[in-house]
Every structure is written in structure tokens, then in C-alpha cells.
Amino acid sequence: MKPLADRIRPKEIEDIVGQRHLIGENKILSRILKSGYITNMIFYGPPGVGKTTVANIVANKTNKKFYKINATNSSLEDVKKIIKDLDSLECINGILLYLDEIQNFNKKQQQSLLEFMENGKITLIASTTENPYHYIYKAILSRSTIFEFKSIQKRDIIQGIKRSISIIKKDLFDINIMFDENAIEYVASVSGGDLRRAINSVELCVYSTNPNENGEIVVDIEKAKECTQKNILNYDKSGDSHYDILSAFQKSIRGSDPDASIHYLARLIKAGDLISICRRLLVIASEDIGMAYPNAITIVKSCVDSANQLGFPEARIPLAQATLLLATYPKSNSAYIAIDKALYELDTIDVGQIPNHIKDAHYSGAKNLGRGVQYKYPHDYKNHYVQQQYLPDNIKDSIYYSPADNKMERNIESYLKFIREH
Template sequence: MYRPLADKIRPTTLEEVVGQQHILGKGKILNRIVEGGTISNMIFYGPPGVGKTTVANIIAARAKKKFYKLNATNASIKDIQQIIEGLDSFDGINGVVLYLDEIQNFNKKQQQSLLEFIEDGRITLISSTTENPYHYIFKAIISRSTVFEFKPMQDSDVIKALVRAVDILKEDHKNTTIEVDDKALNYFSASSNGDVRKAINGLEVAINSTNPNSEGIILIDEEVARDCTQSKVFNYDMSGDSHYDILSAFQKSIRGSDADAAVHYLARLVKAGDIQSICRRLMVIASEDIGLAYPNAAMIVKACVDSANMLGFPEARIPLAQATLVLATAPKSNSVVSAIDAALQDIEQVNIGDIPVHLKDAHYSGAKALGRGIEYKYPHNYENNYIKQQYLPDNLKSRNYYVPGKNKNEKVIFDYWKKIKE
């Protein structure tokens, strides 16, 4: 039966696993667990193709317990019930190890069905997920498990796996010489974006689809690698972590005035075709992070956003890049968001009191009888269109919500009003 190359070269020992040295390196926690052979409940979190399933299989192989494997994509409560029914049999006398792949696809009820048996130790759960477990996994399961984060592979690690795959392929093609040059290996690695499985699949397609040359050699160079590799893997899910992580990095790069990083994260969002999220984030940044330091930024961004929505991709990338660079290079101030958040906090937490009577609506018959508006001073009747009077409620009259940012524009305005009010 045909076995995909990625499955054929799957490591069976920790020494064969590439990458993840922060948890698998000598003396690291997961390494110690595997070497010790004592298994606890674990959750493996990370992108596809970085070794989660491989490491889970290695750990399970070391346990002297009955081993079950389910994929939450197509498993059901019935499958879990069948495992639970076997706990009282001879096979389950020492407990069982359940490896549950893609656990985020189990709903709350399905996850809860495991709790009793995880808690008393009859089931040891090793689960994997590509989504943030703190968002998608039932909190009671998380509290009984150790979460290990798997990182995207470095190019050097992916190339190690590719070299190992080539060696195995040579064994399968003993009557044919296979040569994969360094540029091809580098291309497979770079286009995989840290996904070892993706890189190996590309290599397998290249070798299986390339005929031997006149010298009987299957030669895989960069050109062949390009032909046999799909578009670069890009980890992006509109409802998942990658979506919010990229948006977060995008805004923080603009806030930090790093134009290069801002354009980089914009390119990721453009590649994903997520025009709505880009536009919304640019609009809020214009007020949240630039605000009164450069008020015109909001108008420029609105114009760029309107242009982008009218154009659509691919041309939309241009006005979006313009808006991004305007914001990244603009002076920064968070005085707007600080002011409104401070005011909202008072509304939530403080007895705000009544509106001063002289500010209340006086445009109706009988208003004067209620004292409405009688003591109100109309600012335009005074010099510089200003007259001192109380506007905040009595309970808040000493509050100061707006604190000018330390930038040229707000300083000029602050100095102007300071002079007028004095």
C-alpha cells in the first residue's frame, strides 16, 4: 500500500525529530517526560507540520498503556464511549493513552465527556491543536493538562528533514540516481513557511514527476522545485489566532513607528485578501495612536480606505500601503483614547451626579420656571469666544480626562488655551 513520504520518514525517536529544541532539547521538560516514561495529560499547540503528532506518537510508544488515536475532525461521542467501555477490560487495566488530534474541533459537550476519566487517571490525554487552546479548549481540561507550544520550523531544520527524506527516497529508487541540489532544498524550505510536511510533499511530487535525464539521473534543481511547489504556505484563519496575531503586530508596528515592519504585516494581510480587517484597523489606528498629533491622518486614511474598497485587490494594496506609511511615519499620541476611556471608567465606577442646571435644555415653555439655562453664559458673547463656567457635574468638576500628548500639534493647542484661560 502506498505511504506518503511524510509518513514514511516520520521519526520514531526524539533524536530523529528536528526543531522544537525549546521543549525537546536535552534537559528540556518534554524531553525529560519522554525519557522518564511517565505520562501526564498534555496539549500540543502549534501550526501544522511542526512535529506535534510525531512527538505524541513517540511519547505514546514509551507508555505501557493501551493506545488509542482519534481525530476530532471526524470522531464523535460514540468513539469516546467505546474507549471508555474498554477501560474495565484487561487491556485497560493500566489505563489508556488517548491521542486526540485537532481537539479544537470537539465541542464543549464532547470535551466534557472525557473529564471524569482524565481526572481519575484512567485516561491520559495527549491532544494537539493548531488553535490557541486557551480560546478553544474547555477550561477544565486545560487545568488538568500541561500546554506545550510548538514553534514554526527554522529553514535549517526543514532542510535537515528534507535531506533525510532524500536518503530514504534513494533507498526506494535503488536503480535510479536521485540528486537534489542545495538551491532546490532551500526553495522547498522557504516555500513551506516552517511546515515540514509541506516541504516533504513538494519534494515527493518533484521526484515522482521528474523523468531521469540521459545519464539516468533524476535531477531536482530550483526550476523543478518551483514547478512542483504550490503557492507558499500562509498560516491565516479569519477566525483563528493567526488573524488576530497579524493584526496585533500590524497595529503595534505602526504605533512603534516602524514603517518597514508595518508594510510587512500589511503584505501578510493583503496576501490573505483580508481587506475589511485592514481597513477597520487603519481607521482605528488613525484615532487611537495618532489622534490629535496629526488630525488630518484620519481624513487621509478614510480617503485611502474608500479608494481601496472601490478598487479591490490587487490594486487596493497601493492606497492601503499609503495609509499604512502615513500612520507609521506620523507623530503619535494616545490622548484621544486615554480621554474617552477615562470618562467611560468614571461612568462605570463613580456616582457621576446630575448635569449642571445652567447646561440643561431651555428651549421649551416652562424651562425658566425650572431654572433651566438661566445662568448659562454664551461663550461667543465674550472675548476670544471664551468665558469660564462649570461644565462637568458637581461630582466630577475637578476631573481632568484630556491630557495633551507630547507632540508639536497638541502643544501648540494647549499653549493657546492656556494663554486664553489665564
């Protein structure tokens, strides 16, 4: 018997759970199917959200010969076999090729399809869980339309679960199945937006439960917890999810939202990604808090050192402390802006030579070269300050540091103004 997830797979676009932004009334995929004009398409999104189901439905709406291969266990030879069939009577209307997990094909394997995509003999529908802009050959991207499939909402997962239960009831027509509503809610909650995973959990719950004395299979929330895994986060240290979560983490701290900051920290902790957390906290301390609270970097460094020494699970506590400190302190990116301005000038203009009077003069003959001559030692002057030129002539009027509007930098601005005017 096929797995329940395959038996429940919808045959019509209207029966698909979720993806209303693509297949709802008058949405783009629905319009494409109604028109009958099928173009090259790339389906991008997490597992278990309907990519294969939609591809199968699209295939059934065309008069093309349908081939399906998985790039994980296929090779260039498999593609060549399909290409050979193009001249057969079966393929007189062309081929619709569904290439699952296309990111596992290298550039040469992907290129082998280009000629036939261009002349229309092969219409490609490819699916991938990875960002297509990072993994798919640009020439294929330019000839395809990308559709992003999203994680399925809990309410839609519940709908899919109830449909799967009704199918199992038909299979076990002589046994009454009672699936508790709380159990359904729980399975939907821990499925991580993956309907296939939810359906597999339902199947395991039913078939691993013995009928009671009344001949009924009763699945309560305890049975559901026993038969389902904890929610699995979509996280790959080399993939999109890694950078998306880190981005959300930093932007939440920068936006002074302690709750969102802790949420994304929790995601990173669940993934066990201690190195990335520590690196990001350290850079945030200077990039986003910086001169508004210069001691932030010191405190964060101490928290990071503690976390690395402790390891998980205890490391979560100093990491949370550092995160909350950064999220709730005043923000300033003046240090970040200052250094980037200076680096930009180095890349784009001739900044000129260091003024002679501040060049190194600690060697014999330095004065003969004009080094250190006319240098004014600030500590010999009132307020330990004296006006003199430090920047090269070509950029002597450049300003890199502009104090931000926070208590610490207002004090800095006042101090600089005071010593320059007195």
C-alpha cells in the same frame, strides 16, 4: 506505499527536526520521556511541526494501551468504545489516548473523558492547531500541561528535506537522484515552517521527474518551483493568526516602524482581508495618532474609501499610503485616554446632574425651571472665552484631556492657557 512524510517519521525523540525548546537536551519533553511519568498533555501549534510524531514516540515509551482518534471524523461513540475497553486485560495498565484536532470535539464530547482522566485510567495527549484556551474545555485544560509547538526553522526544514531525499534514494536504489542545493533551499523557503509540506513537495519533485539519458533524476530549482505551491500563510479570519497579525500591524504602526507596518499589511493583503485592514487603519488614526495630527483620520478615510472602490490588487497602494502615513507621523493617545476616563467615571461613580445653566432652554417655561439662567455666551467675551462651569458638580474637577508632547498638542495647550489667563 505510504506517503514519504509517514515513512520518514522519526521513531526516537532525538531524531525529531525542530522544537528544540521542548525536546532539546534537558528540555521538558525530553525529561518527561526519560522519567517515564506521562501526564495529560495538549500539543498546540501549526500543521506539520511534529505534534503527531512526538505523540507516537511518547506512546511507545509507555506500557499503556495506545488509541488514536481524530476529532474531525470521530464521535462520542468512538470515545465510548475506548472507555469500554478499560476493563479488558489489554488495558490493565490504562489507556493512552491521542486525540488529534481536539478543537473539533464539542463540550459534551470533551467532558466524556474527564472522569477517566481524573482516576488515571486514561492519559490524554491532545493536539490542536487552534488556541487551546479558546477551544478546549477548561476542566480539561486544568488537568493538562500545554506545550506550544512552533513553526520549524528553515535550517531544520533543510535537514528534514535532506533526510527525506536519502530515504527516496534507498527506495529507488537503481536510479541516481540529484537534488540541487538551490532547489532544496527554495522548497524550505516556501514551506511556511511545515516540514510535512516540504517533504510532500520533495516527493512530488522526484516522482514527477523522468530520468534523463544517463538514468538520473535531476531536480533543479525550476522543477522545485513547478512542484511547490506559493508559501501559504497561516491565516484564519476567526482564529488566532487573524488577531495576531492585526495586533502586530497596529503595534508596529504605533511603534513608528514603517517597515514592520508594511510587512504585516502585506500579510493581511495576502489573506485578502480588506475589511479588517480598513477598520484597523481607521481606529489607529484616532487611537494612536489622534490629536498629534487630527487630519490623519481624513486622509486615512480617503485611502480606505479608495481601497474599497478599487478592490484588490490595486487597493494595496492606498492601503500602503495610509499605513506609511500613520507609521511615520507623531503619536498621541490623548483622545483615547480622555474618552476612556470619562466612560470609566460613568461606570464607577455618581457623576451628578448637568448644570442648569447649560441645559436646553429653547422651550416655553424653561426659565421657570432655571434652565439656561446665568449662562454666559462665550462669543460675547474677549478671545471668545469666559470662565464658567460645564461639568456636573460631582465631577467638576475631573480632567480627561491632557495634551501630549507633540507640536500640535503643544499649540493646543498654549492656546488653552492663553485664553484662560487673558
